[in-house]
Structures are given as C-alpha cells and as structure tokens.
Amino acid sequence: MNTKDYREIPYNFTSADDKLIINLLFGQEVWDNLEELRSQRITGRSARLVMRFIGDLFILKRNPFLFQELIDSTSKRQKFFKTAKADLSIIEIAAKKYSNSKEKRDKVFHLVALCRQQLKNLKDQLSDTPHQQNVMLKKLGPIIGKENVNFDPFSIISHATDATDWRLYLPLAVLRPSTEDQVPKLMKAVCELGLTIIPRGGGTGLTGGSVPLTQNCVIINTEKLTKIHNIVAKPFPHLGEGTKIPTLKVEAGVVTSDAMKHAKKDKLVFATDPTSAWASTIGGNIAENAGGKTAVLWGTAIDNILSYSIAMPGQNLITVRRINHPMRKILPDDQLKFEVVDSNDKVLKTVELAGTDIRKKGLWKDITNKALGGLPGFQKEGTDGVITSGEFVLYNAYEKKLTFCLEFFGADMDEASRVIVEISEEFHNEGKEALMALEHFDEEYIRAIKYKFKAARSTQPKAVLLIDMVGHNTEQIESGRKRLEQLLSRHKNTELFTAQDADEAERFWRDRKRLGAISARTNAFKLNEDIVLPLPALAEFTRFVDTYNTEEDIINKEQFIHKLQEYLESAEPLEDPDWLEAKIPKANELCKEALENLALRTTESVRHENYIKQLMADLLELFSGYEKVSNTIESIFSDVRSKRIIIATHMHAGDGNNHVNIPVFSNDRVMMKRAEKTAEDVMKKAVELGGVVSGEHGIGITKMKFLEESRLSELKTYRKEVDPDAVMNPGMLSDPKIIDKVFTPSFNLLELEAKILQYGSLAKLSSMISKCIRCGKCMPVCCVYFPGTNIFFHPRNKNMVIGSLIEALLYDVQRSHLPRFNQLKNLEEIADHCTMCRKCQAPCPVDIDTAEVSILEREILSDFGYKHTAPATRLSLMYLQNRNKIFNNIFRKSVMEWGSSMQRVGTKLFKQAPAKITENKWRPLNMLKAPMAEVSSHELASLLPRCSENEALIVMPESGEVKSTVFYFPGCGSERMFSDISVAAIYLLAKNNIRTVLPPPYLCCGFPAKVNAKKKMAGEISLRDTIILSQIKEMLGHFVFDSFLISCGTCMESLHEIGCEEIFNCGIDDISNYVLENSDWDYGSKQNVTALYHTPCHDSFKGEGVPLLRRFYNNVESVPNCCSEAGTMAISRPDISNAMRERKRASIAEKTQTGTKLVMVTNCPSCLSGLGRNSDLNIEPKHMAILLAEALGGKYWKDEFSKLVANSEKVTF
Helix, strand or coil, rough: CCCCCCCCCCCCCCCCCHHHHHHHCCHHHHHHHHHHCCCCCCHHHHHHHHHHHHHHHHHHHCCCCHHHEEEEECHHHHHHHHHHHHHHHHHHHHHHCCCCHHHHHHHHHHHHHHHHHHHHHHHHHHHHHHHHHHHHHHHHHHHHHHHHECCCHHHHCCCCCCCCEECCCCCCEECCCCCCHHHHHHHHHHHHCCCCCEEEEECCCCCCCCCCCCCCCEECCCCCCCCCCCCCEEEEEHHCCCEEEEEEEECCCCCCCHHHHHHHHHCCCCCCCCCCCCEEHHHHHHHHCCCCCCCCCCCHHHEEEEEEEECCCCCCCEEEEECCCCCCCCCCCCCEEEEEECCCCCCECCCCCCCHHHHCCCCCCCCCCCHHCCCCCCCCCCCEEEEEEEEEECCCCCCEEEEEEEEEECCHHHHHHHHHHHHHHHHCCCCCCEEEEEEEEEEHHHHHHHCCCCCCCHHHHHEEEEEEEEEHHHHHHHHHHHHHHHCCCCCCCCEEEEEEECHHHHHHHHCCHHHHHHHHCCCEEEEEEECCCCCCHHHHHHHHHHHHHHHHHHHHHHHHHHHHHHHHCCCCCCCHHHHHHHHHHHHHHHHHHHHHHHHHCCHHHHCHHHHHHHHHHHHHHHCCCHHHHHHHHHHHHHHCCCCCCCCEEEEEEHHHHEEEEEECCCCCCCHHHHHHHHHHHHHHHHCCCCCCCCCCCCCCCCCHHHHHHHHHHHHHHHHHCCCCCEEEEECCCCCHHHHCCEEECCHHHHHHHHHHCCCHHHHHHHHHHHCCCCCCHHHHHHCCEHCCCCCCCCEHHHHHHHHHHHHHHHHHHHHHHHCHHHHHHHHHHHHHHHCCCCCCCCCCCCCCCHHHHHHHHHHHHHHCCCCCCCCCHHHHHHHCCCCHHHHHHHHHHHHHHHHHHHHHHHHHHHHHCHHHHHCCCCCHHHHHCCCCCCCCCHHHHHHHCCCCCEEEEEECCCCCCCCCEEEEHHHHHHHCCCHHHHHHHHHHHHHHHEEEEEECCCCCHHHHHHHHHHHHHHHHHHHHHHHHHHHHHHCCCCCEEEEEEHHHHHHEHHHHHHHHHHCCCEEEEEEEHHHHCCCCCCCCCCCEEEEEEECCCCCCCCCHHHHHCCCCCEEEEECCCCCCCCCCCCHHHHHHHHHHHHHHHHHHHHCCCCCCCCCEECCHHHHHHHHHHCHHHHHEEEEHHHHHHHHHHHCCCCHHHHHHHHHCCCECC
C-alpha cells in the first residue's frame, strides 16, 4: 500500500508530503510507526481515517478561516469533534479485530492516543482563543489602540509568509504601532503575556526571515511608522572645518522609494536602493543590510547609515551611531566605530569593526557575518530587536546621466563576463564620471519577459547589461561614453545602444523590472537565492551555469523519451490496434537514436532542441491518424518539459552580486528535490570561487544550511547575551535544517480539485491570481493600501488571502460532502476593497488584472447569494439604467438635489455630535463623515432641444463652417449629475467649428452596473448602447467622424469594450484633449497662479493632464492619490471611501498651506464629486472642459449656450 510520493493525507493543498506533515504534528517516531503500519494494513479503512484526521489537523493549523468558523459555530464545532472521536474509535476497534500482532496493535493504540491528545489540544485551543484574544486586547490596546491589534484571518494570512511563500505556523496576532515610543512598551507587554515577537515591514523578504517558525508568536508590523523628518545639514568636522553633510531621518515603516523621492526633491540621493524599493521599508533595509543597483557606487545600508534606533527585549529605545562617517562606501582597509547609547545619550558600549568584518576581502557585498561584533540590529534579520528609525547620509545628485543597453551574442557567456569585468575595472568612483548602476540578466530572463532585442541580428542575445553612467557635467559624461565605446570596440559580439532621452532610458529599465515573470510558468514559485562572487570569477561561474543548464536540459529530454517509451508499451488506439502495434518498433528505434544523440552532449544541438524537435516530428508523422496517441505524446512532452530545471541569473554586475532563480512546481516533490540540489550546487560553487552565499537577501530559512558554523556560533552567543529568553524571532537563524520543515501553498495542487472549482467560476478566480509572485509592486499604487487608516488591501495581500479562502472552500465541500460555499461570506470584504483603477496592472511582472479579479469576485458573490448591495447603490443603478424623462426629473430633484442637501446638513450636525456617536462603527453613519458635492442646477436634457429615445441631435458649429465631425457621448456623470461638463463640451466644439452628434438622452456606459456585479443589467446596457450607436452611425453614413469623444475615463473604457472605434471608424478621445489639439482659438495668456491637478483613476488624458493644464497656468502641481469617490464606492462602502479620503486630504493639505483658495482641475465627473467633499481645504474642483470654456468664453460663457444649440437638427434612427 506504499505510495511512491507519500501524499495520502487529504485536504493537503501544499508542497508538504506526508512525512513533513506528520513530523510537524506528531514527531519522527509516529512517522516511523506509520511507515511500518502502511505495509501491513488489510482493508485500508483505518489508514484512510487516520490520514483524514491528520488532514483535518493540518488544514486547521494553517487556515484561519476554518479555525475561526469552528470558534464561531457551536454546531459545526460539535459535529467536527463528534466525527473525529467516532473515527478514532473505529480505528481502535479495527485494530482489536484484525491485528494478530500485539506490537502492531500497541502501535495503533499509541497512535490513537496521540490523535486523541491532539484533538483535546485543538478543543482547548478553540475554547481558549477568544479569551486569549480578549486578554491581549486589554493588555496591548491601551498602548497602540485596539484598532491596531488584529486577529482577523486577512491580517493573519497576509503575515504568514513573505515574498518566498514559505510557511510553517500562523501568528496569533498582528500588532501595528503608530509611533516609535510605542514599540518598547509594546514589546514589554508582549513578553509579559508570554508570547514571542517577529518584526516585519513591507514583507518583501526573499529568504523567509519574517515567517513564524514557532507557535505563540505575534507580528509587530512597522508599516504605520511612516514619518519622514526634514533634511538636516549636520557638521562633519572630520572631513574638514565647516563641512556639513545633508542627512535624512526616517521611521522604520517608510517605504524606500518614498525616502528616495524625498531626497530627490532637494537634488540629493538616498543611496540605499534595494530592487524592492517600491515596497521594502527602512527597518527591513537595516535588518537585512540591503543593497541594490546603486550599491556599486555607494555601497549597502551599512555604508550609508549614520545612526538608527532599535527596541530590544528588556530595554527602552537605544540608538546606534556611526562615528566619523567618511561619506563613501566601506573599503577593506577601513576601521569602523559605532557607539550604542541609551535614551539619555549614555554610551552603553562601543563596537569597532574592520572593513573585512563587513565584507570578505575581494567582495563588494557580504551579509554572512551575522554577529558583526555585537552591533545591534544590522544584518540580524529581526532576531535581536525591532528597528524603529534610521538616519542616513545623503549624496549630491549627479547632474548628468546616460543610460546604455548592451546586448551580448555568441555561443556562450565568456565575452559578456569579460566585458562586465573590464567595465567594472575601468570605471572607479573618483569624483568624475562613474557607474551608478550595472545590471545584467541572462537568456532565461530574456525568454521569460519576451525581451525585444535591439540589435539587427537573427538570434536572440545571450544576456543584456543595463548601465547608468553619471557625471557632474556634459564633459564628464561624454568622456565616459567615449571610454565605454572604446572599451567595447574590441568585442565583436557586444552591441551597444544609448538612450536618447529620459523616456527611452525608462523603457530600457522597464525590462529589468519585469524579471519576476521567470516564475510564471511554475505558478509563481521559485527558489530565489543570491550569491556574491569576486569579479574575476564571473566568467567561470557563467560557464558553470551554462553547463549545468545544458546538462539539466539533456536529462529532462531523456526523461521525456523514457516516459514516452513506457507509454508506447501500453498505448491503445481507438481503432486498428494491429496497425499501431506494427509502428511501435519504429518508434522505439527513433527514441533510441535520439537518446544516442543526446548522450553525445553536443551543446548547440541541445540548445536549439534539434534532436527532440526531430523526434517529435517523426513520431507525430509515424502516428498520423492515431489522434489519441498523438495527443498523448504531445501531452507527455508538454508535462515533462515543463518540469525541467533551469538556473536563471541576473546580477548587480558591478559588485558581483548574482541572483540565482530556479522556477519549480512546489507540489512536485521530485522537481523540488532536484531544484534544492541545484541550489546547493550553486552555493558550493560560489564558495569554491571565493564568494559567499548572500549579498543582500539575507539568510533566513532558505540559506541556513549554507551558513558557516563559526558565523552561526557567533550569532548564537550574541543572541543569548541580548535576548536570553529567546523572545525575538525564535527559530530563525538557528536551525540549519529548517528548510526541510516548511511548506508552501500549491495552486498547481488546487487544479486537482478542478471539478469543484469549476462550479461558480472559482477555477477562473484561482487561475487569475495563481501567478502572483508576492513582489509587492502593487503596493505603492494601490488606492486601498494606506497604513494611516488601517487599510492593507493591496493585491498581494488579497491574492494570498483568496488562495486561503479557496482552500477553505475545497475543504468544506469535500469534508461535508455538500455544495457548501459559506466561506464565500469572507470574500466580500476583499472584493469591496478595489476601485477598479487598474494602476497595479502596469507594474505587475505577471500582468494580473486585479480590477477584473475583483469584478469576478463580486460576480461569484452575487451568483452564490453573498453579495450585499447597499440600498443607495441599488437606487443609483436603477436611476442610471432608466431612460424615462419623468422618472429622471423626479429622482434628480428628490434624491440628488434635496437628498444631498439633507446629507450636507447631516454632516454638519454629525461633526458636532458626541464621540459616542462619531466613533460608532455603524456603517450608515459613515455616510455623514464628508459632505456630498452639489450637482449642477440642471440636467443636460433640459438645456437641449427635446429628443425622443430614438432621436440623435446634431449640433452645428456657430459659424456654420464644418471643420470636422465628432460624436460626443456625455455619460451619466456629465449629463445627469454635473451637466456643466457636457454643456462646456458642446460649447467648445461648436465654438471651434466642429459639428457634434449627440445620442438620445439618459444613456449610461454600463460601467457602474458591471463593477457592482449586475451582469444582466450591464449586458443589457452594453447591448442597448451598441444598437443605438450602430443605428446612429448607419443613419449618418454620409458623415466621416474624426473622433468619438467622452468626458469620463470609465466611459472611455466601457465604450472601447463595446467597439465604438469600429462602429464609428475613428478613435476615442477626451473632449478637452481633442479640442486643445484641434482648436484655432487663443485661450489667453497663462495665469501666474498655482493650479492643482488631480489624475483620475480612469484617466482619459492617459497621463498627460499636467502638460495640458500648463498651457493655462505657469505653475501646476499634481496632487497624488485617489479622490476616494470611486464611482459608487462612496455610497456602497462609505467606510472604505472615508479611509481612502484621509490620504487624499493629507495630499491636498500639503499643497494648500498658504491658505489661498486654489483651483483643482480634473477630467472625471466622479472625481468632481470626490474632490468636492474636501471643499473645506481651500480648493475649487473643476473639470478641464469647464476650465477651457471659461478660458474661451469668459465668466459668462454659459449665456451663449442656448443660442448655440437652438438650430440643432434632430435625426430619427
């Protein structure tokens, strides 16, 4: 009954095999006993019951949704324990009945006893958890606020792992301090509760450093510590009398890119630049000693730190200061001195280090010396305390920068390696031209990201190298360019391309940001390691990788052929079996010939797959007509080839920091073992070449087995000294075999339950998020991620939680034997937290469309009856769909005018209400936290000649001369709410001699219905619009339309989807953009005042709003962040909208500090509504079309409108 891969435990949607799970739950002895009992079982029923029980325990330990359900539901809890007890009794009875061996019977009884103990432990845990949480809330709430003590499944799952996706235990809680001084108090209180602590920031770690490795731990998340202090010039007398150096102090939760932007405003450089700068935080940078692409010039975090604060067990905040910083990166012969001082500035100790303590001689990165002579915090990966802030030196930015792209061709990487070394040796930082970045990626990445190579060659490059060269003036940068060109002139297989401007440079670097796509083929899992090599060793290492990949490729092809031969031995066609049998010898002959050719190990033939392609072609021709056989051959080929081991490398080439990625299917134990062996071989090779096993990722879980024993011993001694009770990150950096104990969820395994998932589009949802690599590139652009108001719903977190929810659904259905999908109730909160802006799609390296994911989630909820639509939203959607003039007039007057007026009065009263009311979390009260904007006094239909539902309106130019013809679709927001927008649009077009065709009144684009999961309504609206627009175009077939115009970004998106470009044979454009591009009018001189611009989430200007507005104002400032209206979100989920608005208000307040009222221009009707809720901040929201109308016609431009439309022509269609 032995199974080859030992995966008999059900509900195991992870990479863990049975041995790992049983060792985790029971220990090695139970596994050994079970191994013996496996081979002796008679019916197998008892074994299956045991495995089912273990499966129950394992999923309840890793899935907080299921665990919480048992806490909340008494009936489900009772049923679960009743079933479990009955199953264990059956096993016990069976052992008495069938076992003739007392030894075997005793082992079974012992196993049952252990299972009963586990069951009792689970029961105790379920009953104790609510009390434990209440105790924690009472103890910790007064320190950080109860809202910052989180036990919910969303918070728990999103903190169960980092970017690696390795997991072991779940944290008990997630704690989010808001100020530095809260952290030591919080740590003290956690210790008094008998719990342990794991620090965490952005969760972008690549070694599992923040993964809980023991039970009873809490996460202290520093994402709310986001204060950026002013830049201060500090005296550095050791560099010369009067010398002052700019420094920047930031709290631990500040995102690296935000610190960099802050410095950039003053033409300074924040030099610690990890590749994950978009999401990594300062605390993690210090704890890991992060590097990045600019480390080649300025070094890693330790090179640039001036001081930092850390909370350690049993102590208040302490500060570590570097003495006499030299304003350059650390060199091997340097001597470093750090002072550790307490809150009273008393020196507690001094730490002195040599340059070679920081980095092994000959290397420019090295973070393997974990102890660092007892220096707190740095490189400790959260094992000694919680970093709370850091102060860094800043460098003057270079005035000139030139970006190059080098493409390397040829049969191997020899030339590329030589070129990289020569460039690194040629350019040193001597105050002149220098290399600020030197980034390489190899041919595996070239294929994965579908790189478009620039050279006029017929073969793809072996590697690409991107270079940022900097200089203080044009002469320096030109000198550097010539030196580089001269150096490359002797290398015939290297092509050089120079970016002509900043836009092209950005396009060069865009490819480098998409390297995460390497793991898309393995459902977003890979072994991701970094090593550091001496620069002269690069050539040998690239040869090693090339040879290794070739050998693995050959082995994989041999595996395919052997598997193919096994299949052909038993292949059965649908008909003519005798004819098939006659072909088998020939097939075996072809396979044998291919194996002999592969055995020759001819590199080029293997690389171009000549042998295997020829074999496949010959076999498919041989079995032509045998469709089943041919399809199976192709299926075997696809399956085996997808499991080949590939080493993909990219590196910070200037400092020898090589990143090694091995994509792997996490559920395939054979592939995983082979990948782990490959990673070990890479590490051994790195050490053999004089390198080290990490330069910036850290050690964490994945590299513990490679850390030198002496380094481990030094760290152990240090930790015992500063943390004798092992409070900080227990289990981390202490167990060399930890990698063999962790597991990862497996979406590939989830596909085995495809029949369940296909019910209700769940399979589609699973597939859409399965490629997420947890990189966090979605975080900085996500509208519903703002630590300041406790919203953490960026796509990375949501994707992890959805995976856990799907796992819970699969368990529920299989365990209950019923189509029970009640776990979907937890999906609504995730689905609601999305504005559909699609800002996260552009930076996503695997192109996940989170807007479509969210729409699908809402549709699934609707289909299963778990979607709640607020009454206000239902009413609004009914209004937008209805085209009846009487209904529209009544609704507008009663709801939009009187109703919003009452809401504004309610808002004023609410602000004066006592705290008991204002702090109440009752959702309807959230509607009163911000005043609604006033709508226009009239709807568009009342200002135009009356048209029926089958009449279009042609508005002729004022002069009678027709310069061009356009179709203008006003949309709900510009027609019914803020009709001044559509009035301005028609006015501008008529004034500019543009003939305008308007649709009949009250047409909606369908976007609000679509995003609210009203599939039927959205479909009807889209069909109606398609029919009406097509019939108008057909009736006006003699018109040649120059453009289809809108004044709303969501209208642009929806009308594009229904194919308006094809219907009218022209493009879709924003009315304001079109008029400015096609206008002969003089809009007057620029105003010498500041104007603000708000970019809508659905931007019909496509990022060009600020340049357009600069035609009218000398100074235009863009105000970041979502307006928070998000279509119907403000009335559907005002609590989410209010949380988002706080960030927008902070951005507006920063721009309006002078007290002068400023115009804030946008190009979206919904944003006018959202911005209008902030009128107390001295802003006047205005649509761009209205701004243009005022510029063209003055203050009273509307007075001309009735005359302009008086002679309009109606067209019946």
